[in-house]
Amino acid sequence: DAGITQSPRHKVTETGTPVTLRCHQTENHRYMYWYRQDPGHGLRLIHYSYGVKDTDKGEVSDGYSVSRSKTEDFLLTLESATSSQTSVYFCAISEVRGNEQFFGPGTRLTVL
Amino acid sequence: AQSVTQPDIHITVSEGASLELRCNYSYGATPYLFWYVQSPGQGLQLLLKYFSGDTLVQGIKGFEAEFKRSQSSFNLRKPSVHWSDAAEYFCAVGPSNFGNEKLTFGTGTRLTIIP
Secondary structure: OOOOOOOEEEEEOOOOOOEEEEEEEEEOOOOOEEEEEEEEHHHHHHHHEEEEEEEOOOOOOOOEEEEEOOOOOOEEEOOOHHHHHOOOEEEEEEOOOOOOOOOOOOOEEEEE | EEEEEOOOOOOEEEEEEEEEOOOOOOOOOOEEEEEEEEEOOOOOOEEEEEEEOOEEEEEEEOOOEEEEHHHHHEEEOOOOOOOHHHHHEEEEEEEEOOOOOEEOOOOOOEEEOOO
């Protein structure tokens, strides 16, 4: 399995609080992605990175920001969490653009 | 824009029976195609992929998929399912043109296996 970890694995927070999720990889892959998974929607891309300090928006980026200061770490921040952001968040990595992605174990986030 | 449709939300199959999960895509050229499996509480695992060449691709766990350009389909098959195959299955399409990093996922098909 690809070396991808996510932290925390579970988090419960309150509306309006900031939340940061971390994705860490040991594969030295260039591309990293954040998805959210919700019933009936499959996986939807939030943001992705194509290199250190290089990021771009996905289809559901509103309310989220990302940062990548090192190859191995990709952070997803909810500046002010809302109940609509309750979801399971997956990080993925890819060595080649458009190629297969490898997924982390996920973070279950509940916003009360 | 590319898109993926998995028309079956939920499929129930008897153990030992054959399986076919449907996937249709929309894309202007030959795409890269993928099937992933997700067990409860787990991340997604790649089952197989199609980039070019032979339209019948073999994957892990005894799965195969066939790319049919005329039908814009990439259906997943297994001749005999095992109880451990119960999971959710996602089809994904990634554009083959240089410069686009994104995959688009279908909404998934949940597979239930009955004894």
